[in-house]
Amino acid sequence: MKLIHCPKVGTRPASEFVYGGLWRPMPDPDSTTDMEWSHYVFHRDGAPGVQREWWCHAPTGMWFVAERDTMKDEFLRTMTVAEAMKDLAHG
Numbered sequence: 001m002k003l004i005h006c007p008k009v010g011t012r013p014a015s016e017f018v019y020g021g022l023w024r025p026m027p028d029p030d031s032t033t034d035m036e037w038s039h040y041v042f043h044r045d046g047a048p049g050v051q052r053e054w055w056c057h058a059p060t061g062m063w064f065v066a067e068r069d070t071m072k073d074e075f076l077r078t079m080t081v082a083e084a085m086k087d088l089a090h091g
Contacts, residue, residue: 005078006057007064020054023065025088050076052084 002014022044027036045051048071055066055078065084067076079087 004055004066004075006060006062007078007080007083008060008062009057012057016058018056018058020056020063023052023054023084025085 003011004014004017005011006017024040027040029037032040050067050069053066053068054063056063064078064080066078068074069076
């Protein structure tokens with residue numbers, strides 16, 4: 001059985017989770033250019049490898065960010081959105 005770690009409730013069966021797409025910080029819609037906004041909305045990097053993704057623990061409605069190797073389909077770590085933003089600022 002595949003297991004996923006939720007930052008709120010711990011490790012649970014994968015059947016309790018819903019994939020929400022790639023995680024990318026959203027630019028400020030009021031100050032970004034049209035070109036930057038269209039790049040955010042329409043351009044995705046679907047290359048295999050380590051990706052940050054949105055995941056939701058469906059029973060609790062908890063959305064979080066997971067770092068996953070899409071080639072191996074392995075979860076490397078999970079984090080709250082605040083942790084992901086902090087990590088982004090330091091990396």
